[in-house]
Amino acid sequence: MRAAVLLFPGLNREGDAMRALEQASGVKPILVWHAEHDLPAGTDLVVVPGGFSYGDYLRCGAIAGRANIMNAVRTHAERGGLVLGICNGFQILCESGLLPGVLMRNKDLKFVCRMQHLRVERNDTPFTNRYSRQQIIKVCVAHGEGNYVADPETIARLEGEGRVAFRYSDFNGNIGGEANCNGSINDIAGVYSERMNVLGMMPHPENLIDPMMGGIDGRGLFESLVRAPARAA
Amino acid sequence: MLLKEPEITPALVAEHGLKPDEYARILALIGRTPSFTELGIFSAMWNEHCSYKSSRLHLRKLPTKAPWVIQGPGENAGVIDIGDGLACVFKMESHNHPSFIEPYQGAATGVGGILRDVFTMGARPVACLNLLRFGSPEHARTRHLVSGVVSGIGGYGNSFGVPTVGGSVNFHTRYDGNILVNAMAVGIAKTDEIFYAKATGIGRPIVYLGSKTGRDGIHGATMASAAFEANAEEKRPTVQVGDPFSEKLLLEASLEIMAKGCVVAIQDMGAAGLTSSAVEMGAKGDLGIELDLDKVPCRETGMTAYEMMLSESQERMLMVLWPEKEAEAEAIFRKWGLDFAIIGKTTDTLRFVVKHQGEIKVDLPIKELGDEAPLYDRPHVSTPPQPVLTPESIQPPVSNATALLQLIGSPDMCSKRWVWEQYDHLILGNTVQRPGGDAAVIRIGDGPKGLALCTDVTQRYCEADPVQGGRQAVAEAWRNITATGATPLALTDNLNFGNPERPEIMGQFVDCVRGIGEAASALDFPIVSGNVSLYNETQGRGILPTPSIGGVGLIDDVAKSIGIAFAREGDAIILVGDTTGWLGQSMYLWQVCGREEGAPPPVDLVAERRNGDNVRALILSGHLNACHDLSDGGLATALAEMAMAGCMGAKIDAAPAGVPAHAYWFGEDQARYLVTCAPQDAQGVLDALAGAGAPAAKIGTTGGDALQLGAETPISIAELASSHEGWLPTFMRGEAVIQKE
Numbered sequence: 001m002r003a004a005v006l007l008f009p010g011l012n013r014e015g016d017a018m019r020a021l022e023q024a025s026g027v028k029p030i031l032v033w034h035a036e037h038d039l040p041a042g043t044d045l046v047v048v049p050g051g052f053s054y055g056d057y058l059r060c061g062a063i064a065g066r067a068n069i070m071n072a073v074r075t076h077a078e079r080g081g082l083v084l085g086i087c088n089g090f091q092i093l094c095e096s097g098l099l100p101g102v103l104m105r106n107k108d109l110k111f112v113c114r115m116q117h118l119r120v121e122r123n124d125t126p127f128t129n130r131y132s133r134q135q136i137i138k139v140c141v142a143h144g145e146g147n148y149v150a151d152p153e154t155i156a157r158l159e160g161e162g163r164v165a166f167r168y169s170d171f172n173g174n175i176g177g178e179a180n181c182n183g184s185i186n187d188i189a190g191v192y193s194e195r196m197n198v199l200g201m202m203p204h205p206e207n208l209i210d211p212m213m214g215g216i217d218g219r220g221l222f223e224s225l226v227r228a229p230a231r232a233a
Numbered sequence: 234m235l236l237k238e239p240e241i242t243p244a245l246v247a248e249h250g251l252k253p254d255e256y257a258r259i260l261a262l263i264g265r266t267p268s269f270t271e272l273g274i275f276s277a278m279w280n281e282h283c284s285y286k287s288s289r290l291h292l293r294k295l296p297t298k299a300p301w302v303i304q305g306p307g308e309n310a311g312v313i314d315i316g317d318g319l320a321c322v323f324k325m326e327s328h329n330h331p332s333f334i335e336p337y338q339g340a341a342t343g344v345g346g347i348l349r350d351v352f353t354m355g356a357r358p359v360a361c362l363n364l365l366r367f368g369s370p371e372h373a374r375t376r377h378l379v380s381g382v383v384s385g386i387g388g389y390g391n392s393f394g395v396p397t398v399g400g401s402v403n404f405h406t407r408y409d410g411n412i413l414v415n416a417m418a419v420g421i422a423k424t425d426e427i428f429y430a431k432a433t434g435i436g437r438p439i440v441y442l443g444s445k446t447g448r449d450g451i452h453g454a455t456m457a458s459a460a461f462e463a464n465a466e467e468k469r470p471t472v473q474v475g476d477p478f479s480e481k482l483l484l485e486a487s488l489e490i491m492a493k494g495c496v497v498a499i500q501d502m503g504a505a506g507l508t509s510s511a512v513e514m515g516a517k518g519d520l521g522i523e524l525d526l527d528k529v530p531c532r533e534t535g536m537t538a539y540e541m542m543l544s545e546s547q548e549r550m551l552m553v554l555w556p557e558k559e560a561e562a563e564a565i566f567r568k569w570g571l572d573f574a575i576i577g578k579t580t581d582t583l584r585f586v587v588k589h590q591g592e593i594k595v596d597l598p599i600k601e602l603g604d605e606a607p608l609y610d611r612p613h614v615s616t617p618p619q620p621v622l623t624p625e626s627i628q629p630p631v632s633n634a635t636a637l638l639q640l641i642g643s644p645d646m647c648s649k650r651w652v653w654e655q656y657d658h659l660i661l662g663n664t665v666q667r668p669g670g671d672a673a674v675i676r677i678g679d680g681p682k683g684l685a686l687c688t689d690v691t692q693r694y695c696e697a698d699p700v701q702g703g704r705q706a707v708a709e710a711w712r713n714i715t716a717t718g719a720t721p722l723a724l725t726d727n728l729n730f731g732n733p734e735r736p737e738i739m740g741q742f743v744d745c746v747r748g749i750g751e752a753a754s755a756l757d758f759p760i761v762s763g764n765v766s767l768y769n770e771t772q773g774r775g776i777l778p779t780p781s782i783g784g785v786g787l788i789d790d791v792a793k794s795i796g797i798a799f800a801r802e803g804d805a806i807i808l809v810g811d812t813t814g815w816l817g818q819s820m821y822l823w824q825v826c827g828r829e830e831g832a833p834p835p836v837d838l839v840a841e842r843r844n845g846d847n848v849r850a851l852i853l854s855g856h857l858n859a860c861h862d863l864s865d866g867g868l869a870t871a872l873a874e875m876a877m878a879g880c881m882g883a884k885i886d887a888a889p890a891g892v893p894a895h896a897y898w899f900g901e902d903q904a905r906y907l908v909t910c911a912p913q914d915a916q917g918v919l920d921a922l923a924g925a926g927a928p929a930a931k932i933g934t935t936g937g938d939a940l941q942l943g944a945e946t947p948i949s950i951a952e953l954a955s956s957h958e959g960w961l962p963t964f965m966r967g968e969a970v971i972q973k974e
Contacts, residue, residue: 009478009481009482009569009570010392010478010481010482012392012393012394012481012660013394013660015661016660016661016662019662051392051394052391052392052394052477052478052481054478055392055476055477055478055479056392056478057478110384110654110655111384111387111388111391111655111656111657112654112655113391113653113654113655113656113657113658113659114654140659142391142657142659142660144391204659206662207659207660207662209662210662212665212676212791212792213659213662213663213664213665213676214659214667
């Protein structure tokens with residue numbers, strides 16, 4: 001698997017994403033600067049990592065979503081190539097039109113960093129084939145604006161098409177309530193594109209890849225991608 | 234058009250915080266009346282914050298050397314060798330005054346400033362910590378300040394991309410008018426790629442990097458050198474505004490040009506901005522500096538020389554570059570979208586010359602600006618000794634079980650989850666021991682080595698007995714690091730006190746420094762960097778003396794580190810160290826009995842060393858499953874914390890004969906640890922400790938879902954957690970003012 005990790009000024013979890021990708025695939029991903037117009041030839045997977053692109057002084061991800069490189073990412077996705085956006089990366093994918101909806105400020109208006117359980121809604125996608133359906137995994141969250149919002153029609157469509165990737169849950173698999181760390185509609189922690197080749201998620205699987213740092217449940221996502229057939233033209 | 238500069242009058246001199254004798258010293262030094270800009274420069278360089286004029290004499294006595302110390306105090310940050318060609322670069326600094334006036338920006342720029350100190354030396358920051366002191370929870374302003382400071386620290390560190398892994402938050406009415414915001418940053422560099430402020434070579438370009446200069450923060454350092462009167466609000470314009478995005482770019486660009494070998498010398502623009510950074514680079518290198526202010530990137534028009542020289546706009550750096558690498562360095566800075574301007578050169582004149590619009594605004598002897606700053610041996614009187622309180626003189630007002638619930642739910646002892654969940658403590662994926670334990674442990678890169686980090690001080694001990702309080706602050710930091718299995722290597726201090734012109738305050742300072750020095754020597758725990766914050770006083774009332782200690786330790790393999798949580802059912806619980814039941818100045822006496830009295834527990838440094846070294850050896854040899862140092866709240870509190878962290882109860886034997894039960898459970902004798910091990914290992918652990926002369930006794934067994942102290946009513950883990958986790962979120966739900974920008 002050839003992975004390209006995008007770097008916008010202000011992102012800060014690119015190293016964490018690269019470490020997780022390399023651990024799963026044995027191949028060092030290529031870092032791609034935002035001002036580039038093209039992705040490296042043969043890219044299977046584009047990862048937009050977390051951080052605060054352009055300081056997030058404007059709406060989160062709004063500036064990065066309009067950067068040069070995002071045209072290439074859109075083309076890559078249209079061809080069926082895989083795209084993963086984590087945290088600020090999810091916000092950037094929403095802003096660039098690759099995914100529906102928007103991430104608003106957390107319901108209690110505070111940044112939240114904590115360990116977080118998720119329910120894996122389906123395991124027949126390139127991102128989750130190493131998990132079992134409805135598996136409860138422990139990852140972490142670290143964001144101030146992760147409150148997923150979309151209009152009722154969009155939410156109904158996402159739910160109807162099975163495009164909710166993860167939901168916030170507690171240790172026992174109970175969805176929502178206190179487990180919903182930011183107020184997202186339907187406890188949505190991640191969503192897929194129509195063709196299931198683009199995933200945006202607020203939590204950080206890339207920080208849960210080592211037993212000493214709290215667990216290894218995040219590895220499954222990167223190992224799934226390694227196993228996924230390359231679909232880019 | 235130039236505005237006419239104000240005439241130098243005694244009133245203007247006084248407004249600049251310069252005393253008449255200090256002004257006379259200026260006249261003698263330069264042989265003429267200074268220009269307005271020169272007066273501003275003297276005011277910036279000779280204030281307490283920059284010159285350490287009240288503290289220098291005493292700080293010199295601190296132990297600062299060890300074979301592993303690469304750089305002690307005097308540079309941007311301290312540097313220690315951690316093996317494998319790597320160095321740890323760290324420092325703690327205060328942003329007390331600004332944070333009281335504008336808590337979000339004050340705290341944010343405090344974090345920004347200390348991060349810059351660390352990466353200026355060529356280190357990539359890997360962790361931040363902090364030590365916060367707020368006024369009484371009942372004070373009308375406290376909630377607003379907590380909310381603003383915490384979101385400011387998070388707002389800066391989270392965006393910059395460094396994990397904030399530890400800290401300390403306390404409340405006391407003596408901080409009502411002067412809160413403390415002490416921020417610590419820790420970075421990793423290669424030992425052969427550390428950068429210093431000392432300029433070399435004549436005629437080399439001086440380069441300005443980073444954000445543009447504005448009118449913000451003018452005289453910030455002077456503000457930090459005076460006590461607050463009733464009009465603190467009026468000082469809001471002297472608080473700077475932080476931009477973590479620019480800082481992140483500055484970090485990446487600076488490290489990139491350092492790696493490319495472009496940099497001769499580098500100094501960040503912190504307190505007193507361009508003035509202090511330029512003077513320091515020249516003075517350290519025995520060179521003159523000439524600046525042309527027309528070249529300085531400004532974000533406002535019409536800025537005067539005075540304003541540019543004293544601005545404390547954030548996220549700026551000054552460098553001397555190798556001339557042949559100038560173009561390469563400029564390209565890197567442009568790539569990151571940062572300003573890059575050559576604003577002057579080094580000279581052989583030993584003069585600090587500043588030109589603006591064709592006029593020479595400043596022409597001063599550069600060495601004397603720093604070296605000839607006033608040095609005061611201020612009169613000081615020691616705090617009178619407080620009476621030693623016997624346990625029998627303190628009647629328990631409630632049962633010990635009730636007292637424990639009260640204590641762990643009190644403002645100082647309660648869980649600070651509400652605070653640290655607002656800090657990204659997981660970024661970089663190396664956080665082994667997360668906030669909430671004794672010290673944080675982070676892995677260095679891909680390991681296996683790691684650093685243990687903590688911040689500590691017990692200000693009520695320092696108030697009652699500054700020498701013992703100073704010793705205890707160092708000893709507790711050393712203990713916290715030891716309890717993870719790491720070896721303490723060095724510390725940074727942030728000495729927060731009231732007005733040094735009052736002999737009793739100066740006495741607190743002198744004696745705390747003495748205590749710190751004694752403990753640092755005895756524990757081989759040298760001071761490699763630090764900061765002094767005086768004049769923490771409002772309308773004549775000073776803060777509790779608060780010499781914050783930031784400790785750094787090293788562990789060869791993070792997999793060997795252990796935490797405070799009870800790990801396995803049926804483990805033996807062993808108490809290491811002597812327990813006499815010392816209740817003077819204890820948390821129990823204050824929070825349960827409502828008395829702040831007596832002498833604090835004495836710190837026996839020989840016992841500290843012996844007990845700690847032996848506990849650490851047992852951890853590293855894999856014999857222990859959990860370890861916690863005993864401090865505020867004593868034995869019962871430590872047991873409760875271990876039980877809550879592990880979601881596991883314990884049954885503890887009754888207090889031994891000779892120590893009243895309440896004194897046994899809540900006394901704060903020093904040099905103590907609680908450790909757990911498998912039952913079959915208990916005798917071996919006890920024998921090892923006894924053989925080394927460290928007092929130790931098995932006091933109970935882990936297991937169940939309640940903590941039972943002797944014959945006291947058992948308390949369920951759920952009940953403990955409900956008290957411990959409850960106070961802070963409940964307090965903050967009141968009428969919290971949430972600010973973002």
